[in-house]
Amino acid sequence: MTIDAHQHFWHFDPVRDNWITDDMVSIQRDFLPADLEPVLAQNGIDGCVAVQASQSEEETKFLVNLAQTYDIVKGVVGWVDLQSETVAERLEYFSQYKAIKGYRHVAQAEPDDFLNRPAVVRGIRQLAHFGLTYDILIYPSQLKAALHLVRAVPEVNFVIDHLAKPYITKREINRWSNFMAEMAKNANVSCKLSGMVTEGDSQNWSKKDFFPYLDVAFEHFGPDRLLFGSDWPVCLVAADYTQVKTLVDDYLSPWSDDVRAKVFGENAASFYQLGI
Numbered sequence: 001m002t003i004d005a006h007q008h009f010w011h012f013d014p015v016r017d018n019w020i021t022d023d024m025v026s027i028q029r030d031f032l033p034a035d036l037e038p039v040l041a042q043n044g045i046d047g048c049v050a051v052q053a054s055q056s057e058e059e060t061k062f063l064v065n066l067a068q069t070y071d072i073v074k075g076v077v078g079w080v081d082l083q084s085e086t087v088a089e090r091l092e093y094f095s096q097y098k099a100i101k102g103y104r105h106v107a108q109a110e111p112d113d114f115l116n117r118p119a120v121v122r123g124i125r126q127l128a129h130f131g132l133t134y135d136i137l138i139y140p141s142q143l144k145a146a147l148h149l150v151r152a153v154p155e156v157n158f159v160i161d162h163l164a165k166p167y168i169t170k171r172e173i174n175r176w177s178n179f180m181a182e183m184a185k186n187a188n189v190s191c192k193l194s195g196m197v198t199e200g201d202s203q204n205w206s207k208k209d210f211f212p213y214l215d216v217a218f219e220h221f222g223p224d225r226l227l228f229g230s231d232w233p234v235c236l237v238a239a240d241y242t243q244v245k246t247l248v249d250d251y252l253s254p255w256s257d258d259v260r261a262k263v264f265g266e267n268a269a270s271f272y273q274l275g276i
Contacts, residue, residue: 006229082123162195
């Protein structure tokens with residue numbers, strides 16, 4: 001089964017979703033599984049993982065409801081307040097929903113040391129008791145804190161969203177690459193091949209802009225710890241779904257069918273325990 005490991009859904013709210021600025025007007029509207037179903041079908045994708053986009057338990061319940069309603073939604077990455085003293089109780093409550101496979105916080109919007117804060121580390125450590133994963137959404141400047149986190153909590157499986165958003169437009173690669181190499185030394189860390197087109201020149205990109213960063217990901221994580229994700233609908237600011245998938249398809253063209261099967265589904269099914 002082919003899986004897109006990174007999607008978002010929302011009923012657009014200009015206040016709550018104020019990160020969708022006016023230069024992203026193309027996604028200032030509702031995006032729901034009914035919109036995505038034909039797109040996945042056209043691109044040979046069987047299902048997806050829905051990832052939180054806002055910081056509330058209501059968001060988690062919204063995504064769970066979508067997973068219960070639409071067969072294409074194979075798993076959910078939700079949100080809880082990981083810094084709360086009652087995080088264990090909230091995780092226990094949400095454990096009734098089998099669609100929830102992990103959690104995420106929009107750490108890219110936090111100070112660089114956020115993922116290394118004791119309360120955050122304690123909260124993420126609780127995920128291990130429920131067999132849950134954690135998605136790391138950060139910028140390169142936050143990789144140092146993320147590295148401390150994954151070393152401190154080896155019992156949790158982590159995945160780096162969007163290759164940690166390297167500065168592709170600036171063609172900065174060395175410092176990011178060094179940290180990604182260190183991250184990959186931890187067997188509990190995987191990486192999503194996602195979110196690249198919006199980190200490049202959104203109006204004038206070519207696949208050669210991204211291949212050096214994909215080279216780094218493959219060199220350090222290898223084909224067993226890389227997951228394809230489209231980051232739909234955010235990707236629409238820079239590219240349509242087919243362009244995003246084709247970018248990874250083209251990069252993988254020299255690789256075997258076994259590798260392609262891993263990146264386009266098997267790794268996601270294993271990492272998120274999708275049971276498919």
